[in-house]
Amino acid sequence: MKFNLKDFLLRGSLNREQFQKVQPLVSDENRHALLLSLIVQLLYFGACLLGSLGVSEMVSKRLVYGIGTAIPAVLLIVQLLIGRRHPGWQTALIRLFCVGIMITGMLCSLISEPNDFTIMLLIFFFAVPMIFVAPPVELIVLVACTDIVYFILAPGIKPADILRMDMIDVGVYSTLGMVLGVFQMRGRYRRYWLETEAVDLADVRYRAAFIDQLTGAFNRNAYNKDMDAQKSAPEDLLYMALDLNGLKAANDTFGHVAGDELIIATAHCMQKVFGDYGKVYRIGGDEFTAVLRTGERSAGELLDALNAAVDGWKGSIVNKLSVSYGVVVGAEARTMTLHEVELLADKRMYQAKSDYYKTAGIDRRRR
Secondary structure (H helix, E strand, O other), X not given: OOOOHHHHHHHOOOOHHXXXXXXXXXXXXXXXXXXXXXXXXXXXXXXXXXXXXXXXXXXXXXXXXXXXXXXXHHHHHHHHHHHOOOHHHHHHHHXXXXXXXXXXXXXXXXXXXXOHHHHHHHHHHHHHHHHOOOOHHHHHHXXXXXXXXXXXXXXXXXXXXXXXXXXXHXXXXXXXXXXXXXXXXXXXXXXXXXXHHHHHHHHHHXXXXXXXXXXXXXXXXXXXXXXXXXXXXXXXXXXEEEEEOOHHHHHHHHOHHHHHHHHHHHHHHHHHHHOOOEEEEEEEOOEEEEEEEOOOOOXXXXXXXXXXXXXXXXXXXXXXXXEEEEXXXXXXXXXXOHXXXXXXXXXXHHHHHHHHHHHHOXXXXXX
16 A cells, blocks of 8 residues: 555544544544543542652642642543533543643653653653554644653753753654654554454445345345244234235336335335334345334334334325235244244235235236
């Protein structure tokens, strides 16, 4: 793959489409990482603050420890109250957390040992890219700004005999850490992309094997697989065998596009009503099956809802939808095998279909 500096800096070498695709995965991992990191920092600086109380020589450090405790405490409260509901806030909180680490490390270095800031830089550049995922340019900007501020403040605070070596250490370690950090960010983005692609490929294979391409309902393969796994009929079972009425007439009159419209409409009506209670399968042609767990709702309520959905449908080619179905519920299926349930539902469906055509005075051969 050709190296693109802009993609590398802004999106970890992913293109715009790939970058957008991995964002849900990145956001979810960052949310957990932020909570853990804030808690760890709060506990660490809180312990340091408690240990410095009453020690007169640690007045300046106590101030830094207080800042180091206050920053994660405030961010943790905001994250718990707002961050989960607003992903944009979460991104801002991660940036504030990283800035807080750098500010705390800088303050430690300016008031105490020469290498404190160098140690903080090492922790930051090696730990943060392992914890969070963000575009490499954000890490570069943060490092550059922190170094600039440090180089401005240090000459007025640090002793002259250690200033030069301290500034060299900061420059070398920050540059080294930044390079390692941005490449680590790039590697994590690529890994997330590969994981997303693997999930998508698995989804494509699953849909090809178990999803009907015309309607989006489960197909015959899925039905056979689920029935093989079903050991017995649950008490709240609702098993439905359903068939379209008038499909042949619609095909003959308006063409097969009209038949497809009716088949799709049937699937959508069933999925709308039954989606929360089980699965809808397109067994073949205009034949559908629904295997449901009704829970607290009665079978009659669900059937009334399906009838209302079917009666209220109007298409762009055909303006009416009609179906016939047979139903078996858990109470009567208790002593039956699943195969017997299927046969009984089919029998009732065909009887309902025969009654429909007789009532409508339609020749079954033109159905």
